[in-house]
Amino acid sequence: MFVTLDQIRQAQANLAGVILPTPLQYSRTFSEWSGNTVYLKPENLQKTGSFKIRGAYNKIAMLSDEEKKRGVVAFSAGNHGAGTAYAAQSLGIQATVVMPTHPVPSKRNAIIHYGAKIVDGGSTSITMHDKAKELEQTEGLVMIHPFEDIPIIAGQGTIGLEIVAELPEVDTVVVPVSGGGLISGVAAALKEVKPAVRVIGVNTEGAMAMYESLRHGYPFEVEKVDTIADGLMAKKPGELTFAHTRKYVDEMVLVSEEEIAKTVVSLAERAKLVVEPSGAAALAAMIHRRTQISGEKVVVLVTGGNVNMSLLATLIEKYT
Amino acid sequence: MFVTLDQIRQAQANLAGVILPTPLQYSRTFSEWSGNTVYLKPENLQKTGSFKIRGAYNKIAMLSDEEKKRGVVAFSAGNHGAGTAYAAQSLGIQATVVMPTHPVPSKRNAIIHYGAKIVDGGSTSITMHDKAKELEQTEGLVMIHPFEDIPIIAGQGTIGLEIVAELPEVDTVVVPVSGGGLISGVAAALKEVKPAVRVIGVNTEGAMAMYESLRHGYPFEVEKVDTIADGLMAKKPGELTFAHTRKYVDEMVLVSEEEIAKTVVSLAERAKLVVEPSGAAALAAMIHRRTQISGEKVVVLVTGGNVNMSLLATLIEKYT
Numbered sequence: 001m002f003v004t005l006d007q008i009r010q011a012q013a014n015l016a017g018v019i020l021p022t023p024l025q026y027s028r029t030f031s032e033w034s035g036n037t038v039y040l041k042p043e044n045l046q047k048t049g050s051f052k053i054r055g056a057y058n059k060i061a062m063l064s065d066e067e068k069k070r071g072v073v074a075f076s077a078g079n080h081g082a083g084t085a086y087a088a089q090s091l092g093i094q095a096t097v098v099m100p101t102h103p104v105p106s107k108r109n110a111i112i113h114y115g116a117k118i119v120d121g122g123s124t125s126i127t128m129h130d131k132a133k134e135l136e137q138t139e140g141l142v143m144i145h146p147f148e149d150i151p152i153i154a155g156q157g158t159i160g161l162e163i164v165a166e167l168p169e170v171d172t173v174v175v176p177v178s179g180g181g182l183i184s185g186v187a188a189a190l191k192e193v194k195p196a197v198r199v200i201g202v203n204t205e206g207a208m209a210m211y212e213s214l215r216h217g218y219p220f221e222v223e224k225v226d227t228i229a230d231g232l233m234a235k236k237p238g239e240l241t242f243a244h245t246r247k248y249v250d251e252m253v254l255v256s257e258e259e260i261a262k263t264v265v266s267l268a269e270r271a272k273l274v275v276e277p278s279g280a281a282a283l284a285a286m287i288h289r290r291t292q293i294s295g296e297k298v299v300v301l302v303t304g305g306n307v308n309m310s311l312l313a314t315l316i317e318k319y320t
Numbered sequence: 321m322f323v324t325l326d327q328i329r330q331a332q333a334n335l336a337g338v339i340l341p342t343p344l345q346y347s348r349t350f351s352e353w354s355g356n357t358v359y360l361k362p363e364n365l366q367k368t369g370s371f372k373i374r375g376a377y378n379k380i381a382m383l384s385d386e387e388k389k390r391g392v393v394a395f396s397a398g399n400h401g402a403g404t405a406y407a408a409q410s411l412g413i414q415a416t417v418v419m420p421t422h423p424v425p426s427k428r429n430a431i432i433h434y435g436a437k438i439v440d441g442g443s444t445s446i447t448m449h450d451k452a453k454e455l456e457q458t459e460g461l462v463m464i465h466p467f468e469d470i471p472i473i474a475g476q477g478t479i480g481l482e483i484v485a486e487l488p489e490v491d492t493v494v495v496p497v498s499g500g501g502l503i504s505g506v507a508a509a510l511k512e513v514k515p516a517v518r519v520i521g522v523n524t525e526g527a528m529a530m531y532e533s534l535r536h537g538y539p540f541e542v543e544k545v546d547t548i549a550d551g552l553m554a555k556k557p558g559e560l561t562f563a564h565t566r567k568y569v570d571e572m573v574l575v576s577e578e579e580i581a582k583t584v585v586s587l588a589e590r591a592k593l594v595v596e597p598s599g600a601a602a603l604a605a606m607i608h609r610r611t612q613i614s615g616e617k618v619v620v621l622v623t624g625g626n627v628n629m630s631l632l633a634t635l636i637e638k639y640t
Contacts, residue, residue: 021343025365044592045345106589265629269426272364272625274592305592309585309640313633320629 002244003150003185005192008157011058015158018057018090020047024166024299029270034286035294036172041163044275044305048110050231051156051303052083052146055181058155059144060087068093073141075099075121075132078107079231079304080146085116096141098132104308125233147181148238157185163299164193171296176281176303177201177210177252179234180241186301187248198293201245201252202285204260207232211252213242228257231278231304253291259284264307265319276307322564323470323505325512328477331378335478338377338410340367344486344619349590354606355614356492361483364595364625368430370551371476371623372403372466375501378475379464380407388413393461395419395441395452398427399551399624400466405436416461418452424628445553467501468558477505483619484513491616492518496601496623497530497572499554500561506621507568518613521565521572522605524580527552531572533562548577551598551624573611579604584627585639596627 024039031038043051060072071094074084081097088095097111098121111118119135121128136143145152159182163170173190175183187199203211206227213220213236221236237245245252260277263284267275282300285291344359351358363371380392391414394404401417408415417431418441428438439455441448456463465472479502483490493510495503507519523531526547533540533556541556557565565572580597583604587595602620605611 020346023341023343026340028367047348049592268594268632269629272369272594274588274594309589309636312588313636316629316633 001240002247003153003157003188005189007150007154008161008185008189011151011154012158012161014058014061015054015155019054020045022046025271027271030283030287034289034298036286036296036298038286039167039299040271040283040302041159041299042273042302043159044273044279044302048079048082048086049304049306050079050083051159051182052079053086054158055152055155056080056083056144057087057090059149059151060091060093062151063142067142070140070142071096072144073098073132073135074144074146075128076146077103077230079306081111082107082114084144085111085114089115096135098128098135100128106308107306125235147179148240150240152181153185153188153240153244155185156182157189159301160186160189161193164190167297167299169297170197170299172198172200172293172298174200174202174282174285174298174300176232176278176301177203178232180210180237180245182303183249184241184244188244191248198250199248200285200291201249202281203252203254204229204232204257204281205254206257207234208254209234210237210245211254213237214246214252218242229260229278229281231276232281253285255281255284255288255290259288261315262319263287264312264315267302268312268316269320273302274305274307274312275302276304279304321560322567323473323477323508325509327470327474328481328505328509331471331474332478332481334378334381335374335475339374340365342366344483345591347591350603350607354609354618356606356616356618358606359487359619360591360603360622361479361619362593362622363479364593364599364622368399368402368406369624369626370399370403371479371502372399373406374478375472375475376400376403376464377407377410379469379471380411380413382471383462387462390460390462391416392464393418393452393455394464394466395448396466397423397550399626401431402427402434404464405431405434409435416455418448418455420448426628427626445555467499468560470560472501473505473508473560473564475505476502477509479621480506480509481513484510487617487619489617490517490619492520492613492618494520494522494602494605494618494620496552496598496621497521497523498527498552500530500557500565502623503569504561504564508564511568518570519568520605520611521569522601523572523574524549524552524577524601525574526577527554528574529554530557530565531574533557534566534572538562549580549598549601551596552601571611573605575601575604575608575610579608581635582639583607584632584635587622588632588636589640593622594625594627594632595622596624599624
């Protein structure tokens, strides 16, 4: 039921030469603001602009030849779709991505550019998921789930291995959480390699499914999500990701929507990084002191950079 | 008269553990747009937000104990001042930075934050230079020139060594040019280590001192500079940097002001990097096909990220 260290190491081998290195970036400014020694893990600079390619590529690379011939399907408004499309293209496999009826044009174009077929999935994540399930059944496509699957969790977990290899003395790792695939893999990798590392998950007040799930003790479906962080909109974690998070994660904290928005601007101004709101949530928790830790070596995951340019301009004008 | 490979290697040793690694970043998008295989060298992610710390630190580290006690002075509207201030602070030396009467507040604040004293230098580069010369003479401060000095050239040249070490098969390196310190060091390093590498310098049409100097055959002072690229405003290269450029650089090309502005936006949208206009000039030359090369492995220097946030927002709104 739980991902193993061997599976994460196998994912790392599968990804070798495919993903880009994203070495830790020390930030003097954010260290001062947070009272810790802060390093960013800039996965916004990863291929396709987010970490999602790690899980998607690992999953697709492990399919049987027969499954590869059938092709794959993902449902996604953005980063997971791009990761799946890119991974499938590199492996010579046909991908179909179920997107919302009105997708962000730049995200739609990226996915088409990576050779995937786009299918209209309606306007909610439920109708998109249904459409993907339908294609799985009627056309025999292999589902590439955004989080609830061991090979996906193992792929995202390679980030944990990279962090410990580069900064063995790391004390704490801070991770934004949506469905929970990323934190499940990262926390499992870290705790298996170095049990003393603390792992903190971050939800936004506008979308707090994992926070509520831990509080209730089971995968809890929140009534609504309303957040600027369009990559953190899961209404409910999976059984698998909930179990991993409960086992491996030390704490979940919340950040406000405004803290996220301001942190997008701080990342641009101070770290020279273009980061989408979802990708700024973990740093927001550190610089707005939503955790109790101080004086530690902290690695903050910056998960993606696919922000709409006009939103970025609006945030800059509002917060500088 | 020319910097030697030994001096550049000594600079690399001096900078070890001081500067951040800035590994090359492959860009699929810019490769497609330019018809080459393009790697960015993201010195916008360097400490102080630009490459300038390399030369300044190397220069200051090599001062005698007596000179270190006297303190240093630089004249700069921005990046060289920040590099000098940061380097001096790390080495426990007092720095004075002569700035324009109305500096960009964020640049002024950064320099103060790095512990330097600010002195008003009037409104032009000539009055600023005069003020720095005056402080050199009256207070015995050691001048840290922005480009016309072998230890500065050697420090900037470490970028060339890093490029060849990381990508030994590099064909061409493209470098933005102002006073010429950066391209002098980078071209010398490259040509001494791998003579077959092509080095291309880039001026903007709004500030073309080096371009005109090569055409005339001597360091030529242009009548005026008027450019969005506030780090490329030198009106005349130095004797040293002109000589290095003539000896080592294969070609100078021009880009338009609009090409630079658009490239700032492309770097944000596609490479997820916040880059100042000066730092976008070399990539502008590649994606707007201002060179004849194609099918090559090209490293493009992205020299700095200290762009005013409201300018960035304005450019995004204009060009997306």
